[in-house]
Amino acid sequence: MNNLSPSYDSVAYSPAEIRQAFIRNTYSHLAMAVVAFAFLEYFLISYTSLGQVMMQFLGKSQMMWLVVLGGFMGVSYIAQGMANSSSSQGMQYAGLGLYVVGEAIIFLPILLMASQFAPGVIVQAAVATGGLFLALTMIAFTTKKDFSFLGGMLKMAFFVALALIAGSIFFGFNLGTWFSGAMILIAGGSILYSTSNIIHHYHPSQHVAASLSLFASIATLFWYILRILMSSRD
Numbered sequence: 001m002n003n004l005s006p007s008y009d010s011v012a013y014s015p016a017e018i019r020q021a022f023i024r025n026t027y028s029h030l031a032m033a034v035v036a037f038a039f040l041e042y043f044l045i046s047y048t049s050l051g052q053v054m055m056q057f058l059g060k061s062q063m064m065w066l067v068v069l070g071g072f073m074g075v076s077y078i079a080q081g082m083a084n085s086s087s088s089q090g091m092q093y094a095g096l097g098l099y100v101v102g103e104a105i106i107f108l109p110i111l112l113m114a115s116q117f118a119p120g121v122i123v124q125a126a127v128a129t130g131g132l133f134l135a136l137t138m139i140a141f142t143t144k145k146d147f148s149f150l151g152g153m154l155k156m157a158f159f160v161a162l163a164l165i166a167g168s169i170f171f172g173f174n175l176g177t178w179f180s181g182a183m184i185l186i187a188g189g190s191i192l193y194s195t196s197n198i199i200h201h202y203h204p205s206q207h208v209a210a211s212l213s214l215f216a217s218i219a220t221l222f223w224y225i226l227r228i229l230m231s232s233r234d
Contacts, residue, residue, distance in 0.1 A: 029211035051112035140195035147196035187221035
């Protein structure tokens, strides 16, 4: 699907037809990633016992979450490196696929619990996530503001969040709803940042990497909206 010329440094300086093709390819790949994620979750919950196995594994000790998070961070690093590869489009697709599979596995326990104990909450979280994503996307495209200045702040915020998550596991304290709310704000900022990069900074051949970046932000947003909605049912 890549018909973009590599001769331009960024999408912002490319002809209109190349910019349009890049944006179309980015969002079509994002849509395919979301559909693949949903299909994988449905299949894993309905036809396998992997979710129950993971819940039993995580139930042994809070420390098991560190193992899962560490593994996911490793997979994420590898997948993003593959998606940003300039040598092979096949490698880029493999990176996006690997990331979607990794997200599907780490989401499995919380989605299994939600489907069993809070019927309807998954659909509510998905609708809320989609609405916020569309609103933030419209802000980025209508204002055409360059939100690249958010990059450093978002990176610092994610490191602080990881430290708090690790601390909550080690010391056994509950991060609470305020943390989920803060993470929703961070994920929203990440969507603005990624969308701004799609408009201003990505190379015309990087639609796969751009779609992965957006998918990662949407997944984070969905996770913490789902947590808030589930806690409101308790």
